[in-house]
Amino acid sequence: MEKTKRIIQKTVDWFRVHKVPLPWRESRDPYRIWISEVMLQQTRIETVIPYYQRFLEELPTVFDLAACEEEKLLKLWEGLGYYSRARNLKKCAEVLCAQCKGEFPQEAEQLEKLPGIGAYTAGAIASIAFGKRAPAVDGNVLRVMTRLFADKSDIALSKTREKIAAQLKEAYPEGAAAGDFTQGIMEIGETKCIPNGVPLCPSCPLAEECETRRQKLWEEIPYKSPKKERRIEEKTVFLLQCGEKYAIEKRADSGLLASLFGFPMADGHCSEASAREQLCRAGFAVQSIAPCGSAKHIFTHVEWHMIGFWAQVETPLPCYLWKTAPEILESVALPSAFRAFRKIIQKNG
Ligand code: SF4
Incomplete structure (x- = not known):
C-alpha cells in the first residue's frame, strides 16, 4: 500500500509537468472524455486526433450523438475500425438522453451499467x-x-486485471x-515502459520503485500466455461495374462486419472461370472479368x-445497391477490410 501510494504521487507529479497536450485533455467534459477513450481503444493517438476533432464538430453533445443517423455515424467512424464501438456509443447516448437527461452518472459502478461501457x-x-x-x-x-x-x-487473464484494479x-x-x-500511468506506459522494445528506464519517473528494473526482468515481465492462432479464411471480392456504378451490399446482421x-463476396478463392460462373448463376450477363489484386485483413x-x-456486367440486378465511385467514397462507410478494393474504384472513378 505504501509503495502504491508513492507510485501514485510520483506519477501525478510527473504528469503535471510532462503531459503531452492532446485535444481531449483541454476539457473535463465526460462526453468528450468518453469519446476519446472509446476511439483510443485499439487505435493509436495520432490516428485518433483528426477523427476526434471531426466527430465533435459534427456531434458536439450527447444529444447530437443520440439523434445521429447510423449511416452518418459510421461514415464519421470510417477508418477507425471496430464499428461496434460506434454503434455502442449511439446506444449509450440514447440511454443517457432517455433516462438521465443527457447527464453522465459520476460513479464508475453506475457508468458500467450503460451499454458498451x-x-x-x-x-x-x-x-x-x-x-x-x-x-x-x-x-x-x-x-x-x-x-x-x-x-x-x-x-x-481478467483476474490479473481485477487484482491490479483492486490494488490501485x-x-x-x-x-x-x-x-x-x-492519464499519467498510461502515458508512462506509452512513452517509457513501452510495449515493444527495451523500456526507457533511465528516464522513467518510477525507476526507483521498479523491481523489474532492479532484477533486470524486462524480458519476462509482463507475462502473457500465448494467443490462439488466428483462423485464415479465403474470400473472393467482386467489383461489379455496370456503366458508372458499382455494386455494394449491406452485410448480414451477425458475424464479422455485421x-x-x-463489396459482394464469396467464400474461398475462385478461379477466373468459377468467378464468371458464379456471376452468371446469380443472373448477371458478364461482359468482361479480370483479376484485380489481393489483400489481407x-x-x-x-x-x-x-x-x-x-467484372463489367450488363444489368444492375436489384439484389445489390448500385452507386457511382464518388457516391461510395463520399457517403458510404466502407470498413477498412475493403480498403484495397476501394482504392481501385477511387483510381478508376
Ligand atoms: S521497467 Fe523501466 S520503464 Fe518500466 S516501470 Fe520499470 S523503470 Fe519504468
Missing part, C-alpha cells in the same frame, strides 16, 4: 471527468504495474489527482485473405 472506460470517465477514486486498467497500466512489482501473473483502488487519489494519475456495407481471431475480380 466496460470497467476500463467507466474508470477513465469517473476519474478524469469527476475526480473519483476509480482505476482504469488498460494494457499500459497492466504492463507498468506488473513491472513495478515484478509480478509474473498472466496479463491476458485502495490507494487511488481523489479530485484532480485521480484523473492525473489515470450490418456494414461491403486481420481481425482479432480471423484473417481474411482476399483476391478480387473486376
Whole structure:
C-alpha cells in the first residue's frame, strides 16, 4: 500500500509537468472524455486526433450523438475500425438522453451499467471527468504495474486485471489527482515502459520503485500466455461495374462486419472461370472479368485473405445497391477490410 501510494504521487507529479497536450485533455467534459477513450481503444493517438476533432464538430453533445443517423455515424467512424464501438456509443447516448437527461452518472459502478461501457472506460470517465477514486486498467497500466512489482501473473487473464484494479483502488487519489494519475500511468506506459522494445528506464519517473528494473526482468515481465492462432479464411471480392456504378451490399446482421456495407463476396478463392460462373448463376450477363489484386485483413481471431475480380456486367440486378465511385467514397462507410478494393474504384472513378 505504501509503495502504491508513492507510485501514485510520483506519477501525478510527473504528469503535471510532462503531459503531452492532446485535444481531449483541454476539457473535463465526460462526453468528450468518453469519446476519446472509446476511439483510443485499439487505435493509436495520432490516428485518433483528426477523427476526434471531426466527430465533435459534427456531434458536439450527447444529444447530437443520440439523434445521429447510423449511416452518418459510421461514415464519421470510417477508418477507425471496430464499428461496434460506434454503434455502442449511439446506444449509450440514447440511454443517457432517455433516462438521465443527457447527464453522465459520476460513479464508475453506475457508468458500467450503460451499454458498451466496460470497467476500463467507466474508470477513465469517473476519474478524469469527476475526480473519483476509480482505476482504469488498460494494457499500459497492466504492463507498468506488473513491472513495478515484478509480478509474473498472466496479463491476458481478467483476474490479473481485477487484482491490479483492486490494488490501485485502495490507494487511488481523489479530485484532480485521480484523473492525473489515470492519464499519467498510461502515458508512462506509452512513452517509457513501452510495449515493444527495451523500456526507457533511465528516464522513467518510477525507476526507483521498479523491481523489474532492479532484477533486470524486462524480458519476462509482463507475462502473457500465448494467443490462439488466428483462423485464415479465403474470400473472393467482386467489383461489379455496370456503366458508372458499382455494386455494394449491406452485410448480414451477425458475424464479422455485421450490418456494414461491403463489396459482394464469396467464400474461398475462385478461379477466373468459377468467378464468371458464379456471376452468371446469380443472373448477371458478364461482359468482361479480370483479376484485380489481393489483400489481407486481420481481425482479432480471423484473417481474411482476399483476391478480387473486376467484372463489367450488363444489368444492375436489384439484389445489390448500385452507386457511382464518388457516391461510395463520399457517403458510404466502407470498413477498412475493403480498403484495397476501394482504392481501385477511387483510381478508376
Ligand atoms: S523503470 Fe523501466 S521497467 Fe520499470 S516501470 Fe519504468 S520503464 Fe518500466
